[in-house]
Amino acid sequence: MLLDDIDAAISTDNGSLVLHYQPLKKLPDLDKPPLFFEALVRMKSGKRIVPASNFITAVLHNPSLAMRLDEWVLRSVAAQMRTDDFRYAVNVTPASLHQPEFLHLVKDIFEDIPKNRLVIEVIETHQLHEEAIACVRALNERFCTYLDDVGEGFSNLRAIANLSVSGLKIHGRYISRMSAYKKHRAIVGGIFDICRNVQLECVCEWVETPLEVEAVSLMAAHYPFLKLYLQGYEIGRPEAR
Numbered sequence: 502m503l504l505d506d507i508d509a510a511i512s513t514d515n516g517s518l519v520l521h522y523q524p525l526k527k528l529p530d531l532d533k534p535p536l537f538f539e540a541l542v543r544m545k546s547g548k549r550i551v552p553a554s555n556f557i558t559a560v561l562h563n564p565s566l567a568m569r570l571d572e573w574v575l576r577s578v579a580a581q582m583r584t585d586d587f588r589y590a591v592n593v594t595p596a597s598l599h600q601p602e603f604l605h606l607v608k609d610i611f612e613d614i615p616k617n618r619l620v621i622e623v624i625e626t627h628q629l630h631e632e633a634i635a636c637v638r639a640l641n642e643r644f645c646t647y648l649d650d651v652g653e654g655f656s657n658l659r660a661i662a663n664l665s666v667s668g669l670k671i672h673g674r675y676i677s678r679m680s681a682y683k684k685h686r687a688i689v690g691g692i693f694d695i696c697r698n699v700q701l702e703c704v705c706e707w708v709e710t711p712l713e714v715e716a717v718s719l720m721a722a723h724y725p726f727l728k729l730y731l732q733g734y735e736i737g738r739p740e741a742r
Contacts, residue, residue, distance in 0.1 A: 503556050504566060507544060511569050517545045518570075520577055521739035525590070525704060525730040528721050531714070537730065539590040539622075540578045541739050542570065561624075564596035571597045572606065579610045581742065582618060590620035590647065598623065598633035608643060619644045622670065629660075638665040647704065651692060661695065669696055673707020673733070679716040690720060697727045708733030 510517035521543055524535030544551040560567050571593050578591050597603045611619055621640050623629075629637070640646050645667035648660060652672040661669065671692050678685040689705070696703040705717050708731045721729050 503544070503546075503551070504559055504563060506546070507556065507560065507570065508566060510544070511566075511573050518573060519543050519545060519550075519741055520574065520581070521741050522581075522589075523732060523739040524737035525732045526736050528718060528729045528731060531731065531736070535587075535737060537588040537590070539592075539732065540574060540581075542574055543741075561594055561596070564594075567594040567596040568600060568603075570594075571603075575607065575610050578619075579614065582611075582614055586618075588618050588620065590622050592622045592624050592649065594624055595629060595633060598636045599630060601632070604636050604639050607640060611644070616644055620647055620667070621645070622647045622649045623664070623666070624649055629664075634663055641665050641667055645702075647702070652688060666701065668702030668704065668728075670704040670706055673705075676705045676707050676713055676717065676733075677709065679720070680712055686716075686720065689717075690723075693720065693724050693727055693729075696729075697724050702728045702730065704730045704732055706732050708735050710735055 506517060509515065519542075521541045522538040523541055525537040525539060526533070526535050527537070542553050544556060560570060574591055575593075578589050582589055593603075607621070621644055623637055623646060637646055646664075647668040647670050648664055648666050649670045650672045651661070651669045652675055669692060671689060675685045675688050679689055693703060695701070708714055708717060713733070714731065714735055717729075717731060721727060
């Protein structure tokens with residue numbers, strides 16, 4: 502039923518689909534206003550706001566709907582970007598990346614947007630084939646691309662080596678356990694090393710408490726040339742505009 506509602510919301514643009522924007526802040530500028538946001542799709546259901554986590558898995562198993570949702574989000578973000586000067590990150594699904602016309606669609610939607618203002622986040626819930634890898638590489642030549650949820654699923658060392666991306670987003674599971682587990686700290690430190698050595702941007706997700714800000718900040722002190730962003734409730738909650 503929810504997928505039918507999403508399909509109808511895209512077809513009619515009836516206002517049931519909305520975007521919330523969560524800030525990312527760069528270390529050491531956590532006390533400054535955010536200049537970078539991730540667009541997160543939400544579904545209105547009566548008086549409730551349903552997060553993407555409640556329906557994205559089902560959407561990902563429906564390639565046609567996934568591509569239509571991607572296009573709706575991209576066009577909505579492009580419209581927002583024309584009203585301000587902020588940087589935005591947008592998730593795209595494997596279904597879109599495997600379509601030859603997707604690259605041209607993104608270029609057309611964002612033709613007047615400077616390269617560094619748009620970040621395409623690659624959701625690797627399914628292993629990417631050669632055509633999708635080529636699409637990611639081409640997108641990164643025109644915009645910026647991030648590999649999302651690094652450390653989970655197919656977002657592993659092979660993906661990091663094969664995909665030409667601008668940055669890595671560390672899965673929040675490792676960030677939330679840094680203070681308690683040495684192995685998690687070592688994994689985060691290893692990803693920091695990769696990003697520093699090959700000049701990639703890095704994002705730590707699920708930064709939800711002051712303790713997690715402290716843990717990341719202490720480790721980041723050993724990587725002075727790393728371009729590092731923090732994202733999570735302690736940095737800022739997603740909000741509608």
